[in-house]
Amino acid sequence: MAAEGLGSKTVKANVNLSTADLALDHYVAVTTKGESAGVEQLFATDFNQKIQASNAQNHxxxxxxxxxxxxxxxxxxxxxxxxxxxxxxxxxxxxVTLKFxxxxxxxxxxxxxxxxxWKVSGSINAYK
Incomplete structure (x- = not known):
């Protein structure tokens, strides 16, 4: 059992982001399905997220x-x-529309x- 976790923190998954469609699909998987592989690889270094709401936020x-x-x-x-x-x-x-x-x-x-x-460089969220 102890050997199972060895190296898991140092191994980084390499996700195929060679097309915009693949990057978009991976973004959706990361944000809606709990996918965690290649998260750092997915976002551009200057990525910024804006949330448009009564209390606008930047992340x-x-x-x-x-x-x-x-x-x-x-x-x-x-x-x-x-x-x-x-x-x-x-x-x-x-x-990307998420209907709850x-x-x-x-x-x-x-x-x-x-x-x-391909990398995600920006995201603007609004809620209805």
Missing amino acids: SRDAVIKSLKKQKGEKLNCAVNTDIIQESADYMVAK EDFTKTDLVTLVREGND
């Missing part, structure tokens, strides 16, 4: 990653819909190509 890359790691394995009970709003060779804006029983969360996600990988 840094490190704060978002820390929060998502705490949610490892937790699946949100919601219907997920993704729409590509704009796409080019190095840039994508997608709208009592409210809806809309997440506008900006992805950019950095070298051979």
Whole structure:
């Protein structure tokens, strides 16, 4: 049993983020299905999250990653819909809608190509 956990903290999963669609799918898995592999790899170094609500909030890359790691394995009970709003060779804006029983969360996600990988560079959340 003790050998089972050896090295698990030092091994980092390498997630395939070679296309915008793969990066968007992984973002959805991380934020709604509790996926934790490749979380650091997914977000650009200048990532920022804004939450539009009565008390608007901003969250840094490190704060978002820390929060998502705490949610490892937790699946949100919601219907997920993704729409590509704009796409080019190095840039994508997608709208991710999470429909819960009592409210809806809309997440506008900006992805950019950095070298051979796509990364999430921004996220703006609104609630209804």
